[in-house]
Amino acid sequence: MKTYRDQMHGLQFTPEQKAAMVDALLAASQAPHQRRPQPRKALLFAAVAAAVILCVACASGALQATVAAFSALFGISSPAQTQVIQDRAQVIQTSDTDNGVTVSMESVMGDAHNAQILFSIRRTDGQPLLPQRPDLSWLINQDHALLFEEDSTLNMFTPAEDDQPDRYLLSSALHFVPFEATDSVLYFLFSVSSPNYPLPSGGMSLTLRNLCSYGPVSGKDEKGSIPLVEGTWDLSFHLEYDTSTLSLPTGQTFHHGPLTGTVEEIRLSPISIYLSFRYTFEEETLAAGYDPGATELSKEAWLEEQKREWFSNLPLYVTFPDGTTQDIQQDTVDLGGFSQGSVYTLSGALQTVLPLDSIASFHLGDLTIPLPD
Numbered sequence: 200m201k202t203y204r205d206q207m208h209g210l211q212f213t214p215e216q217k218a219a220m221v222d223a224l225l226a227a228s229q230a231p232h233q234r235r236p237q238p239r240k241a242l243l244f245a246a247v248a249a250a251v252i253l254c255v256a257c258a259s260g261a262l263q264a265t266v267a268a269f270s271a272l273f274g275i276s277s278p279a280q281t282q283v284i285q286d287r288a289q290v291i292q293t294s295d296t297d298n299g300v301t302v303s304m305e306s307v308m309g310d311a312h313n314a315q316i317l318f319s320i321r322r323t324d325g326q327p328l329l330p331q332r333p334d335l336s337w338l339i340n341q342d343h344a345l346l347f348e349e350d351s352t353l354n355m356f357t358p359a360e361d362d363q364p365d366r367y368l369l370s371s372a373l374h375f376v377p378f379e380a381t382d383s384v385l386y387f388l389f390s391v392s393s394p395n396y397p398l399p400s401g402g403m404s405l406t407l408r409n410l411c412s413y414g415p416v417s418g419k420d421e422k423g424s425i426p427l428v429e430g431t432w433d434l435s436f437h438l439e440y441d442t443s444t445l446s447l448p449t450g451q452t453f454h455h456g457p458l459t460g461t462v463e464e465i466r467l468s469p470i471s472i473y474l475s476f477r478y479t480f481e482e483e484t485l486a487a488g489y490d491p492g493a494t495e496l497s498k499e500a501w502l503e504e505q506k507r508e509w510f511s512n513l514p515l516y517v518t519f520p521d522g523t524t525q526d527i528q529q530d531t532v533d534l535g536g537f538s539q540g541s542v543y544t545l546s547g548a549l550q551t552v553l554p555l556d557s558i559a560s561f562h563l564g565d566l567t568i569p570l571p572d
Contacts, residue, residue: 262290265306268317268376268386279554283469284308287441291316297430299323302407304434310468311397311442313548314390316352320410320428321384328385329427336380338412345375345387345427349408352389356398369393394473394546397442404435444468445555445570453564457481458509460564463542467561469553472527474515474545474563480506510536510543517553518560525553 265288266281275281287308294303305317322328329335338344353371369391376386391398410428447465453476454460460476467473485505489498496504515527527549536545561568 262288262306265290265308265317268305269308269315275552277554279557280552283552283554287470289439291436291438293434293436295432295434296323297432298428300328300428300430300432302430302432302434304436307438307440308470309398309440310444310471311440312394312466312473312546313392313468313471314398314438314440315470315548316389316391318387318389319384320387325383327381327383329380329382331380335425335427337414338380344412344414345385345410346373346412347407347409348411348424349406349431351406353391355403355405356391356393390548392471392546392548394544398440400438400440402435402437404433407432407434447561447568447570451566451568453566455513455564456509457484458506458513458564460543462563462566465561465563465568467553467555469549469555471548472546475542476563477542479541480509510538514562514564515545516562517558518562519557520559524562525551 262285266284269284269288270281275284287310288306289308290306291304292306294301296302300320300322302318302320305319307314307316309315320328329338350373352373353369356369356371370393371389371391373387373389376388378385408431409426410430412425412427414422414425445467447462447467449462449464451462452459453462457480458478459480460478462474462476464473464475482502485502486498488505489501491498494501511528513528516524517527518524536543538544555570558570560570
């Protein structure tokens with residue numbers, strides 16, 4: 200299963216692509232705002248970890264840059280996938296400048312429960328964003344470990360304590376697109392997921408303060424916070440998502456070895472999945488494989504480990520009309536699973552965009568669910 204960090208390392212732009220994105224965003228800031236313009240022509244957009252992926256140049260330069268960035272993240276191989284990104288991406292373009300540095304929220308793509316928000320940060324004089332110091336060269340080889348001292352992005356999605364529903368789960372991650380030390384513009388993605396309840400939308404605001412890193416401190420034999428770019432950036436904006444999802448039939452039973460499950464909910468969007476099922480295990484069948492001489496675990500701990508293995512290996516894929524398949528277990532970014540009582544839940548953002556009308560059937564264990572025409 201590929202992690203979100205694996206995907207971010209694949210999201211590498213060439214200097215020409217970075218320049219094109221900057222030009223598109225600058226041009227868009229001077230052009231009339233267009234929410235969902237129609238595509239005018241197609242172009243090829245290369246990502247380092249992929250071969251060639253399709254992007255679309257649109258009437259809006261901002262949407263062009265948005266499609267390019269999200270195409271590199273999710274992978275594009277067909278016009279139908281490109282259309283999904285264009286339909287779901289909302290161009291934001293709000294920014295704040297402090298201390299000669301501008302932070303911009305460029306766009307967001309999401310559904311009712313997941314969102315990917317694209318930001319950029321640049322110096323107003325066009326110089327490299329990061330300090331050009333030899334002692335910072337390790338940044339380029341250490342997972343590009345940048346963060347903000349203050350980051351309220353998660354708070355804006357968190358309901359007030361009195362309004363929080365039961366079992367409210369919220370996960371988030373902030374990742375910078377891989378960069379060079381001399382880049383004048385850096386891009387970063389904030390991803391958030393709320394599997395059980397819809398994400399809030401409407402008017403929002405956030406604060407980012409002081410870009411820094413955590414690593415070797417110059418002149419000291421220790422690690423600590425390393426200031427990189429000082430400033431406080433306050434952004435206000437309006438968020439909307441395409442909340443359309445496809446709910447599949449419930450109550451059906453499936454099997455996977457000693458695991459038997461009954462579907463409680465399956466929710467698909469072109470960019471995410473949510474699956475919940477009630478389960479039982481054939482405890483005697485599992486226990487028959489326990490050998491105290493082959494493990495240091497107690498029988499109870501060993502059984503729990505075996506159950507986790509059966510969950511993680513659960514067949515979960517879709518089939519297309521031409522007979523090809525896509526493995527959702529392997530091709531979902533940070534697919535999170537957890538068990539509560541006798542109910543197991545899986546949710547996560549898909550690695551690639553799935554136009555729902557291109558799927559013939561959904562498969563879970565030995566269960567096949569045809570998708571409606």
